[in-house]
Amino acid sequence: MARAGLSKDLVVDAAIRIANRDGTGAVTLARVASDLEVRTPSLYNHIGGLGDLRREIALRTIHELGDVLAHAAVGLARDDALRSIAGAYRQFAFDHRGTYGATLAAPDPADSEHLAAASKAIEVIVTVLAGYGISGDEAIHATRSLRSAMHGFSSLELDGGFGIDLDPDQSHEWMIELLLGGISRLTA
Amino acid sequence: MARAGLSKDLVVDAAIRIANRDGTGAVTLARVASDLEVRTPSLYNHIGGLGDLRREIALRTIHELGDVLAHAAVGLARDDALRSIAGAYRQFAFDHRGTYGATLAAPDPADSEHLAAASKAIEVIVTVLAGYGISGDEAIHATRSLRSAMHGFSSLELDGGFGIDLDPDQSHEWMIELLLGGISRLTA
DNA sequence: TGTGTAAACTACTGCTATTAGTTTTGCTCC
DNA sequence: GGAGCAAAACTAATAGCAGTAGTTTACACA
Numbered sequence: 001m002a003r004a005g006l007s008k009d010l011v012v013d014a015a016i017r018i019a020n021r022d023g024t025g026a027v028t029l030a031r032v033a034s035d036l037e038v039r040t041p042s043l044y045n046h047i048g049g050l051g052d053l054r055r056e057i058a059l060r061t062i063h064e065l066g067d068v069l070a071h072a073a074v075g076l077a078r079d080d081a082l083r084s085i086a087g088a089y090r091q092f093a094f095d096h097r098g099t100y101g102a103t104l105a106a107p108d109p110a111d112s113e114h115l116a117a118a119s120k121a122i123e124v125i126v127t128v129l130a131g132y133g134i135s136g137d138e139a140i141h142a143t144r145s146l147r148s149a150m151h152g153f154s155s156l157e158l159d160g161g162f163g164i165d166l167d168p169d170q171s172h173e174w175m176i177e178l179l180l181g182g183i184s185r186l187t188a
Numbered sequence: 189m190a191r192a193g194l195s196k197d198l199v200v201d202a203a204i205r206i207a208n209r210d211g212t213g214a215v216t217l218a219r220v221a222s223d224l225e226v227r228t229p230s231l232y233n234h235i236g237g238l239g240d241l242r243r244e245i246a247l248r249t250i251h252e253l254g255d256v257l258a259h260a261a262v263g264l265a266r267d268d269a270l271r272s273i274a275g276a277y278r279q280f281a282f283d284h285r286g287t288y289g290a291t292l293a294a295p296d297p298a299d300s301e302h303l304a305a306a307s308k309a310i311e312v313i314v315t316v317l318a319g320y321g322i323s324g325d326e327a328i329h330a331t332r333s334l335r336s337a338m339h340g341f342s343s344l345e346l347d348g349g350f351g352i353d354l355d356p357d358q359s360h361e362w363m364i365e366l367l368l369g370g371i372s373r374l375t376a
Numbered sequence: 377t378g379t380g381t382a383a384a385c386t387a388c389t390g391c392t393a394t395t396a397g398t399t400t401t402g403c404t405c406c
Numbered sequence: 407g408g409a410g411c412a413a414a415a416c417t418a419a420t421a422g423c424a425g426t427a428g429t430t431t432a433c434a435c436a
Contacts (some may be wrong), residue, residue, distance in 0.1 A: 003401055003414065038415075039393080045414050050393065075321050106348030109270070118351065141362035145337070148363060152340025153332070160294030163306065166328050174329035175336060178370035178384065186370035189385065191432060227385075229425080233383050289432065300433065 004038050008046045011036070012056045018099030019057065029053070029099075058102035061115055065103055066121035068092050073124055079180050081128045086150055086176050093154035100154065122147070132187050142183070149179055192226050196234045197225065200244045207245065207286030215286075217241070246290035247302055253291055254309035256280050261312055267318040267368050273337055274364045281342035288342065310335070320375050330371070337367055 002067045007128055012165070016036050019027050033040040047053045072088035082138040103121075107114035125143045134142050153175060155161075157168055189222045202223050207215050217238055221228040231337055260276035262268045281288040291309075295302035314329045316322070322330050341363060343349075 006414080010312060028391090039417085040392090041396095041417085042415050044394080045340055055331060102205070104344065104349055107351075115351065121379080131223035132298050137354060137358075140348035140364075141359045142366070143355075144341070144359040145366050148340035148344055149333070149337040150340070152336035152338070155343060156292065156332070156336055156339060159292050161292055162332055163295075163310075164304065164328060168332075170319035170325075171329045171332040173304060174326075175333035178333050178367060178374060180370070182368070184365035185373055186366060194383080216422090227386080228423090229427095230384050232425075261401085339421075 004036060004042070006036060006038065006042070006046055008047065008056070010129040011043055011046045012053065012060060015057055015166060016060065019073075020096060021098070023188070024101060025100050027053075027057075032149050043174055054102065055111070055114065057099055058105060058107075059117060060101045061096060061112070062117040062121055064096075065092055066117060066124070067088075069121060071125040073128055075129045081131070082125075082146070082183075083178060085128065086146075086172070089150045090157075094157060095111055102156070104151070108170055132183060134183075134187065146179060149175060152157050192224065192230070194224060194226065194230070194234050197236045199231055200248060203245055204248065204287055205239055206283060209219065212289055213247075215241075218319070222322050223346070241292065242293075242298075243299070243302065246286055246293060246295075247305060249284060249287040250281070250291045251307040252284075253277075253280055254305060254312070257309055257312040261316055265319045266316070267372075269319070270313075270368060270371075271364055273316065274334075274360070276358070277338045278342050278345075278360060281346060285346050288346070292339070307374065318361055320371060322371075322375065335368060337363060 009034060014032050015027050018031055018035060029040050029043055032053070033043055036043075041055075047056065068088050069085050069092075072084040076084050103118075109115070109119055122143060125140050125146055129139045129142050152170060162168055162171070197341055199220060202220050203215050206223060217228050217231055220241070221231055224231075231241075235244065245301050250329075256276050257273055257280075260272045262271050296307055297303070310331060313334055314327050315372055317327045341360060350359070
């Protein structure tokens with residue numbers, strides 16, 4: 001039997017590796033177990049099941065996203081900060097195509113850890129908006145708007161939704177400038 | 189045996205009904221067959237399998253979305269047209285929560301029917317942008333931007349991604365005005 | 377009325393997650 | 407160093423899924 005020396009972290013590691021290499025759909029307990037050279041039921045010693053594994057993937061990915069966005073905004077303000085954040089967001093989605101989607105699923109309202117990680121990632125944008133003098137409900141509207149655009153772009157890009165062969169980098173820049181223009185107009 | 193009188197259309201109808209009532213994940217051949225009071229293998233007389241059924245759902249939904257968007261823009265131009273289109277898009281996603289996601293999956297490049305339906309829906313936005321004097325590559329960038337924002341908003345909203353309890357209607361309006369402000373600035 | 381086709385069926389395979397119960401491993405404590 | 411114990415692996419099984427092969431039946435049409 002030669003104990004495999006698994007742990008929750010190692011199981012989640014394997015799942016994330018599979019997701020980013022072969023796509024979200026490839027993440028099955030059978031596949032994870034096979035990659036770890038273990039029988040499927042053995043995974044249950046470390047995770048609560050497929051649902052639990054997915055939550056764990058989401059949690060890790062959201063944490064990482066929050067860190068990446070915070071990092072991107074360091075030392076920058078207003079338009080520069082938002083450009084950097086948007087670029088980092090898109091890059092993150094690209095680099096984590098298999099797990100990025102997990103950051104979107106609504107957290108269980110009772111799952112405070114999940115909720116906290118999610119709102120920490122959002123907080124970065126809210127903070128930058130404060131630099132424009134945008135706060136309160138307006139900050140929430142603006143954050144939702146920016147997040148929608150950033151997520152929508154990455155989602156469509158990763159799904160191959162931009163049919164025509166025109167450089168998506170340029171389109172992304174265009175979109176960001178469009179949003180920045182809108183912000184500067186609304187705060188004028 | 190009492191022939192059930194199925195057809196491809198009836199099978200797809202049932203699948204769409206299930207998707208919009210119980211969610212995309214509830215669409216299994218077993219469930220569709222059960223709803224139609226038939227054994228699962230009988231479905232193969234009318235569809236090529238689960239993949240084919242999904243493609244068929246996507247095709248129907250994209251067609252419908254194209255019609256809805258075109259309808260929304262009738263008799264309107266520029267900002268008014270875009271406001272109406274955005275509202276219609278969001279409403280469509282809301283009303284078709286189970287099948288909306290099917291409109292996003294990249295069509296098989298060899299599937300000309302699918303490609304045609306997708307580009308017809310996009311065309312509506314391109315046409316409105318022409319009213320601003322936006323054309324060529326710029327029109328593509330702008331269309332991608334608007335589509336990203338619209339899709340992103342609906343996607344996050346349907347997934348319950350907007351945690352805080354602040355009226356999403358207002359946020360949506362805010363986002364649209366932000367985009368319109370950006371357009372007016374870029375075309376000034 | 378007879379015949380052929382299309383549409384239903386049964387029976388089966390192989391995949392998935394999950395549970396129950398069993399064996400083995402390796403650490404801890406005497 | 408050996409005894410005991412908990413954790414971690416296992417085997418065996420169930421139930422639900424998609425899909426295939428081969429069979430039967432219903433129905434339209436000659």
